[in-house]
Amino acid sequence: MTTVDQPLDVLLSDGSTVQLRPIRPEDAPAIVAMHGRFSERTRYLRYFSPYPRIPERDLIRFVTVDHHDREAFVVLAGDRIVAVGRYERLGPQAPEAEVAFVVEDAHQGRGIGSVLMEHLADAARRNGIMSFVAEVLPANGQMLRVFADFGYQVQREFADGVVHLNFPIAPTEATLEVQRGREHRTEARSIARLLAPRGIAVYGASATGQGVGAAVLGHLRDGGFTGAVVPVHPSASTVAGLPAYPSAVDAGVPVDLAVVAVPPEVATAVVADAAVAGVHGLVVISAGFAEAGAEGAAAQRALVRAAHAAGMRVVGPNCLGVANTDPAVRLNATLAPALPPAGRVGIFSQSGAFGVALLAEADRRGLGLSSFVSAGNRADVSGNDLLQYWQDDPGTDVIMLYLETFGNPRKFARLARRIGRAKPVVALASSARPVGVGDTAGPDEVAVAALFAQSGVIRVDTVPELLDVGVLLANQPLPAGGRVGVVGNSSALTGLAASACAGQGLTVVDGYPRDVGPQAGAAEFATALAETAGDDRVDALVVVFAPPLPGQLTGVDADVTAALPAVLALGKPTVATVLVGRLPAGVPAYGGVEEAVRALARVHRYAEWLRRQPGVAPELPRIDRAAAQAALRADATDPTALLAAYGIDVVASVPVDSVDGATDAAARLGFPVALKAAAPGLRHRLDLGAVRLDLPDELAVRRAYAELAVVFGADVLVQLMVPPGVACVVELVEDPAFGPVVGFGLGGVATELLGDRAWRAVPLTDRDAAELVDEPRAAPLLRGHRGAAPVDRAALADLLLRVGQLADEQPRVRSLTLNPVLARPDGISVLHAQVRVGGATARPDTGPRRL
Numbered sequence: 001m002t003t004v005d006q007p008l009d010v011l012l013s014d015g016s017t018v019q020l021r022p023i024r025p026e027d028a029p030a031i032v033a034m035h036g037r038f039s040e041r042t043r044y045l046r047y048f049s050p051y052p053r054i055p056e057r058d059l060i061r062f063v064t065v066d067h068h069d070r071e072a073f074v075v076l077a078g079d080r081i082v083a084v085g086r087y088e089r090l091g092p093q094a095p096e097a098e099v100a101f102v103v104e105d106a107h108q109g110r111g112i113g114s115v116l117m118e119h120l121a122d123a124a125r126r127n128g129i130m131s132f133v134a135e136v137l138p139a140n141g142q143m144l145r146v147f148a149d150f151g152y153q154v155q156r157e158f159a160d161g162v163v164h165l166n167f168p169i170a171p172t173e174a175t176l177e178v179q180r181g182r183e184h185r186t187e188a189r190s191i192a193r194l195l196a197p198r199g200i201a202v203y204g205a206s207a208t209g210q211g212v213g214a215a216v217l218g219h220l221r222d223g224g225f226t227g228a229v230v231p232v233h234p235s236a237s238t239v240a241g242l243p244a245y246p247s248a249v250d251a252g253v254p255v256d257l258a259v260v261a262v263p264p265e266v267a268t269a270v271v272a273d274a275a276v277a278g279v280h281g282l283v284v285i286s287a288g289f290a291e292a293g294a295e296g297a298a299a300q301r302a303l304v305r306a307a308h309a310a311g312m313r314v315v316g317p318n319c320l321g322v323a324n325t326d327p328a329v330r331l332n333a334t335l336a337p338a339l340p341p342a343g344r345v346g347i348f349s350q351s352g353a354f355g356v357a358l359l360a361e362a363d364r365r366g367l368g369l370s371s372f373v374s375a376g377n378r379a380d381v382s383g384n385d386l387l388q389y390w391q392d393d394p395g396t397d398v399i400m401l402y403l404e405t406f407g408n409p410r411k412f413a414r415l416a417r418r419i420g421r422a423k424p425v426v427a428l429a430s431s432a433r434p435v436g437v438g439d440t441a442g443p444d445e446v447a448v449a450a451l452f453a454q455s456g457v458i459r460v461d462t463v464p465e466l467l468d469v470g471v472l473l474a475n476q477p478l479p480a481g482g483r484v485g486v487v488g489n490s491s492a493l494t495g496l497a498a499s500a501c502a503g504q505g506l507t508v509v510d511g512y513p514r515d516v517g518p519q520a521g522a523a524e525f526a527t528a529l530a531e532t533a534g535d536d537r538v539d540a541l542v543v544v545f546a547p548p549l550p551g552q553l554t555g556v557d558a559d560v561t562a563a564l565p566a567v568l569a570l571g572k573p574t575v576a577t578v579l580v581g582r583l584p585a586g587v588p589a590y591g592g593v594e595e596a597v598r599a600l601a602r603v604h605r606y607a608e609w610l611r612r613q614p615g616v617a618p619e620l621p622r623i624d625r626a627a628a629q630a631a632l633r634a635d636a637t638d639p640t641a642l643l644a645a646y647g648i649d650v651v652a653s654v655p656v657d658s659v660d661g662a663t664d665a666a667a668r669l670g671f672p673v674a675l676k677a678a679a680p681g682l683r684h685r686l687d688l689g690a691v692r693l694d695l696p697d698e699l700a701v702r703r704a705y706a707e708l709a710v711v712f713g714a715d716v717l718v719q720l721m722v723p724p725g726v727a728c729v730v731e732l733v734e735d736p737a738f739g740p741v742v743g744f745g746l747g748g749v750a751t752e753l754l755g756d757r758a759w760r761a762v763p764l765t766d767r768d769a770a771e772l773v774d775e776p777r778a779a780p781l782l783r784g785h786r787g788a789a790p791v792d793r794a795a796l797a798d799l800l801l802r803v804g805q806l807a808d809e810q811p812r813v814r815s816l817t818l819n820p821v822l823a824r825p826d827g828i829s830v831l832h833a834q835v836r837v838g839g840a841t842a843r844p845d846t847g848p849r850r851l
Contacts, residue, residue: 013111015189016311085116118848151175191389197256199228201248204261213261223332248277264299275310284316319376320352343368410739420456468599476573481539486513488544504601615767622647639835653719665718677712725822732816764804769797791823
């Protein structure tokens with residue numbers, strides 16, 4: 001959301017950054033200056049006349065808007081306004097507004113028009129404007145394309161030499177797809193410019209060779225970087241044997257990337273110097289920023305603001321650096337002295353120290369690296385940016401992430417669901433809920449793992465597990481199923497492997513494990529492996545081999561690992577724990593049987609996810625967004641009206657605090673009724689005696705009220721009786737890794753105690769909703785357990801879709817609980833609802849594009 005007090009940074013189609021903010025009266029001189037830089041053609045296409053200068057009256061009107069009926073945004077490159085876009089409502093309370101924008105000639109073709117269009121449409125919708133109109137000269141093909149390419153249903157009419165356009169500005173699947181496509185391209189290009197620079201300037205490398213700046217400079221030089229390396233030093237003529245310059249521009253070579261290892265107080269001066277040289281991005285190794293306290297946080301904000309104003313992106317601060325093993329680049333701008341061999345795995349690490357260990361372990365295990373980024377404080381570039389880049393990077397097949405926190409969890413979930421269908425994503429991420437993330441208990445450890453799996457992410461818990469899965473994905477095909485053949489020369493090890501498979505949900509095929517015996521040589525072992533790999537019942541192989549007794553096998557017979565390459569050629573994934581010899585390239589080696597099976601199981605679950613259709617978000621009837629907004633009014637929220645706006649009907653209940661009030665309410669509702677203790681935690685607690693059901697008349701109501709009031713207090717709810725059913729619970733909470741998530745489970749103390757909830761991230765598809773209903777361990781109760789009639793599970797799925805859509809469209813709703821929901825063969829009844837609403841802050845990953 002863009003407001004008068006909230007300017008923001010946005011990415012353009014070339015990957016550079018600009019600032020967008022509402023226009024101000026004091027912008028008048030800058031608007032005149034921009035107008036003076038326009039070509040005659042640009043003036044004519046915008047104003048339909050030469051318009052050589054802006055009259056004072058027009059200028060005042062241009063820069064003075066009410067941010068409601070008239071709005072205007074300016075785009076700044078550095079401190080210069082280079083574009084302006086505006087809308088003006090066509091009359092008081094009119095649902096239409098005229099839209100127009102103009103971009104300085106030197107900045108046309110960079111996607112500024114589409115950015116302005118997104119933010120103008122968003123602001124207009126929030127002010128009750130439903131459609132835009134525009135007038136464009138036929139010769140202005142670029143402007144016509146901006147409107148045509150946006151996904152709106154544009155109506156055109158040609159009259160009096162002008163093209164008249166009219167189109168609704170409500171978001172649609174088409175406009176959202178266009179917007180996210182642009183987001184993907186701009187973010188990917190901004191990272192590509194960082195990882196394949198023509199030249200690199202290094203700031204802060206001492207002439208003595210000491211310090212982190214000198215270390216990175218040495219790694220760049222010794223790693224064989226194919227571009228120019230320019231040390232920037234105020235006085236030295238050479239640093240690390242390379243010519244040094246007082247300013248990056250003095251080197252006279254193209255410089256696209258700056259590595260910064262200077263104290264925080266001089267970092268913005270480095271940005272200014274790098275900007276003169278045309279640098280596209282900064283890798284800030286220096287510490288002492290946000291991780292050091294309030295003063296450092298202020299320095300970090302100033303650094304990012306200065307970099308974005310100069311069109312640059314920032315990796316860090318307090319980071320390990322970036323690397324690219326492409327032979328055409330050979331970039332090691334990190335504190336790691338050596339990189340793993342070139343390969344096809346991209347690695348993102350938020351932590352610098354962790355990144356060093358991860359690179360070293362990847363090198364030890366022969367995991368080939370395509371590119372690496374350590375984001376440190378993640379002031380700008382994040383894991384989401386790297387996901388966007390790696391999605392289309394032809395040199396990357398597997399993505400590995402180490403994430404301490406999620407800056408934009410909703411976006412991460414969305415990108416993972418999309419990218420995971422093209423390339424596997426493995427994440428080492430905490431399941432802990434940080435302080436301040438919701439006040440309602442959310443998914444537990446098991447549920448968080450399931451949420452990752454449902455988004456196509458292979459989540460692991462430790463560094464070794466991250467590498468275990470990575471080496472398997474990098475070297476082996478995905479399994480066609482979960483049927484495993486276990487082959488080994490030790491009954492103890494093969495039995496251990498079979499038990500591990502069962503524990504991980506894999507099926508050991510009949511006839512396995514196959515134990516060739518401790519005296520089997522290489523030839524016999526090769527035959528057993530070949531037969532297993534050729535077995536149509538087997539989807540994957542687990543190979544275990546214990547060392548033979550001394551002198552038992554000699555020569556060729558002892559080289560059992562020689563049999564493995566032939567097995568790999570048959571195309572079935574193979575994991576091996578061989579306690580003697582060295583495995584050939586391409587065979588993932590594991591120190592223990594459990595580690596091998598666990599990695600295989602995780603990859604199997606990912607392959608299963610790939611084989612499932614992703615589902616669609618169906619169009620739901622009875623959705624009234626205007627009514628929902630009215631229910632979320634500023635003074636008080638009406639939960640019943642809010643839910644009704646999404647087609648969710650809550651059975652009426654009347655709060656009372658006296659026996660006469662209870663009898664009056666019962667008479668109005670109609671007998672029979674139910675009385676319930678009013679406290680939220682008691683309304684469904686039959687086991688505590690807090691609920692009285694099927695009260696047929698006034699006398700029964702009086703008696704029940706008296707009993708409840710003595711134990712639970714005078715506040716009671718009176719509710720119309722509905723037919724009995726299976727009690728269910730629907731929840732909505734904020735999760736630190738996925739944003740809004742919808743939970744479903746069966747009611748009752750036992751299921752609550754066991755945490756028997758299934759969870760899915762918003763937005764929900766029809767498949768998500770169906771799986772939510774069937775996933776809880778107690779779900780058989782919904783399908784007719786022990787002869788009971790099956791309930792209407794389709795009605796439950798429809799309810800979940802409606803809750804999901806509410807969560808998706810109403811970011812003010814922080815949490816929601818429907819408890820109980822009674823499910824019956826003929827439908828459902830929602831008995832009680834709790835809704836917690838927060839301020840009207842923007843939710844990440846909604847609205848127009850912004851950094």
